[in-house]
Structures are given as C-alpha cells and as structure tokens.
Amino acid sequence: MRPPPATPASRHRTASEQVGAALLDAAQAVLDREGLAAVSVRAVAIEAGVAPMGVYNRFQNKDGLLVALAVRAFDALHAAVDVEHSGEAPGDPLQRLRQSCRAYRTFALRHPEQYHLMFSGVSSLASPSPAAKHGTAVLQVLVDTIDSATRQGILHAAEPVEAAQMVWNAIHGAVTLELASLNVTLKRHGFEPADTYDKMLDVLIDGLRRP
Known part of the structure; x- marks a missing residue:
C-alpha cells in the first residue's frame, strides 16, 4: 500500500522551524568564521539581522543556542x-x-x-x-x-x-x-x-x- 501523500506541514518547515534554522545558520556562520569564543546571543542576532530577544525566545540563553x-x-x-x-x-x-x-x-x-x-x-x-x-x-x-x-x-x-x-x-x-x-x-x-x-x-x- 502506498503511503499517504505528504501534507503541506511535512513538505515545508513551519514558520517557527524556519526561524530556528535561520538562527542556527547564523550561529554556525559566526562559529566557523570566528571560533567558539565569538559565539554569543548578540553576535548571532547581528548575523541573523534580528533583535537579541529573538534568539532568547528561541533558545532561552547562550548555552541553549550552543547545545542546539x-x-x-x-x-x-x-x-x-x-x-x-x-x-x-x-x-x-x-x-x-x-x-x-x-x-x-x-x-x-x-x-x-x-x-x-x-x-x-x-x-x-x-x-x-x-x-x-x-x-x-x-x-x-x-x-x-x-x-x-x-x-x-x-x-x-x-x-x-x-x-x-x-x-x-x-x-x-x-x-x-x-x-x-x-x-x-x-x-x-x-x-x-x-x-x-x-x-x-x-x-x-x-x-x-x-x-
């Protein structure tokens, strides 16, 4: 039996997932370019073009960001x-x-x-x-x-x-x-x-x- 067709949610990331992925992309860019010591909520927010609160809302703090x-x-x-x-x-x-x-x-x-x-x-x-x-x-x-x-x-x-x-x-x-x-x-x-x-x-x- 063929599996059911994919739903829109399964085809595309949700808005929340897209935000999280974009912030991780920014964090990874800072990490790769400047090293672990340079990764901070502020640096990632600047890289992503968002307010620092956007990073806090998603990952709670710097440690949460680094774990992700x-x-x-x-x-x-x-x-x-x-x-x-x-x-x-x-x-x-x-x-x-x-x-x-x-x-x-x-x-x-x-x-x-x-x-x-x-x-x-x-x-x-x-x-x-x-x-x-x-x-x-x-x-x-x-x-x-x-x-x-x-x-x-x-x-x-x-x-x-x-x-x-x-x-x-x-x-x-x-x-x-x-x-x-x-x-x-x-x-x-x-x-x-x-x-x-x-x-x-x-x-x-x-x-x-x-x-």
Whole structure:
C-alpha cells in the first residue's frame, strides 16, 4: 500500500522551524568564521539581522543556542559516517568501517570549530544532555558495522559496543591531535597524516580480527 501523500506541514518547515534554522545558520556562520569564543546571543542576532530577544525566545540563553548548534553538528557527522545508508556503501563491513572512520576525520578537518563545540563541556554526551542521543548515534554506526562483521565471522569482537568505543577513542584522539597540530613530528619525518591515520585503522581492524 502506498503511503499517504505528504501534507503541506511535512513538505515545508513551519514558520517557527524556519526561524530556528535561520538562527542556527547564523550561529554556525559566526562559529566557523570566528571560533567558539565569538559565539554569543548578540553576535548571532547581528548575523541573523534580528533583535537579541529573538534568539532568547528561541533558545532561552547562550548555552541553549550552543547545545542546539552541537546537536546539528552531531547530526551532520552522523550523516557523514553512516556510509551504509549513503547509497554507495560497499558490501564488505570492514570497508564500511574504514569509510566511516575516514569520513569522521574528513568532517573534523573540514569543520574544526564545529568539532570543537561538539566535544566541549556545553554539549556533554553524558545523559541526559540534549546532545547525548545525537552523539551516541555516531557511535551506533560503528557498533552496527562491527556487529555485522562479527556476525559474518570476519571480526571476532566479543562485544561490539566495547569494540566500537575503542575505535571511536582511537579516531577521536588522532583527529584531536591533528587539529591541535600536535602531530607535527610526523611531517618533520616525512609522514603524511592521512597515511598514518589509515595505518592506525589497519592496526585497529587487525586487532579486532583476532579471536
């Protein structure tokens, strides 16, 4: 049976949603251009061309604005790493895992200020933070991919959740060091960060293959 036709409300954002999206667009522009320290209710209001009260009415305060911005960033990161549903995902779960991990790095390098915000104190992943379920959705992509490989006998991860967390720990650490330019020793010795990152993925996956 075909689904019912979309209603006007489902086709278009409501006026309230449009206002919220426009304010987040403005906040993201300030964040990307000037960094996290520059994001304030006043700066976002100026960027959006509205009175500061318009920002307060929508997000209550600066922290509410930053949490909403972090949620949006986590959703974008989730879309990037969720290669299984991208329409071009390889059938091999190990290749999907590699692609997801590479997409994670690419997102962080393209959006360093958003990445910094996502893991700042205001957007803690500890429940019941509003950002928690959006952040853990990224981890769930890794869990599902590792679980698929384990069920097929390709990996021997006893607990996919634990294995996925270890992978996330590794890729997050590598990306954070790269963003902070703390991997300069690699370049001094002629190593490319992208190549070293791929070698790290080799080590991680080889470890998960072991019984």
